[in-house]
Amino acid sequence: MMTPLNVRVFVDVVALLLGNAADGNVFLFDDSLCGGQDSGTVKLTSPVWPGQLVRWSLTPLDVQTMAWLTGVSFDGNAPPAAGPPAPWALRWHGHVPWWLAPGSRHGYRLTLVTGGLTGRTITIDGPSLLFMPPPAGRPIPPWPSPPTWAVAQSAPAGE
Numbered sequence: 001m002m003t004p005l006n007v008r009v010f011v012d013v014v015a016l017l018l019g020n021a022a023d024g025n026v027f028l029f030d031d032s033l034c035g036g037q038d039s040g041t042v043k044l045t046s047p048v049w050p051g052q053l054v055r056w057s058l059t060p061l062d063v064q065t066m067a068w069l070t071g072v073s074f075d076g077n078a079p080p081a082a083g084p085p086a087p088w089a090l091r092w093h094g095h096v097p098w099w100l101a102p103g104s105r106h107g108y109r110l111t112l113v114t115g116g117l118t119g120r121t122i123t124i125d126g127p128s129l130l131f132m133p134p135p136a137g138r139p140i141p142p143w144p145s146p147p148t149w150a151v152a153q154s155a156p157a158g159e
Contacts, residue, residue, distance in 0.1 A: 004053040013065040055093040066115035
């Protein structure tokens with residue numbers, strides 16, 4: 001079984017509420033064994049394998065002002081909203097599609113919502129997944145048809 005890739009999103013919520021740009025106030029890190037490019041920035045590129053589970057989780061840097069990860073979308077295709085964000089950090093996850101060519105980049109957009117009376121929605125364009133060949137000795141199993149990207153799932157952080 002392949003190890004999931006975890007992408008951690010740290011947010012300086014106060015800076016965003018003051019109107020500052022996401023660049024320099026949102027920090028993305030992954031735990032890839034291959035090492036992501038531009039770690040700690042909104043331009044993070046994470047190497048992934050076909051079929052690998054990718055999980056995004058958000059941590060606000062200000063404990064008194066919350067932020068939620070309300071969406072991850074690819075190629076402008078946002079998953080349907082499941083209602084208002086729950087009052088806990090959300091984790092989004094999905095599997096890397098099997099049919100994408102090794103070496104190709106797949107950019108994505110994160111949508112964050114900050115809490116408080118002056119809450120705002122922030123979109124972050126720039127991070128991407130870099131598709132790597134399958135690990136040695138692990139062929140790509142046949143896939144009947146290209147399914148849609150399965151990130152339209154969220155769960156409480158404790159699950």
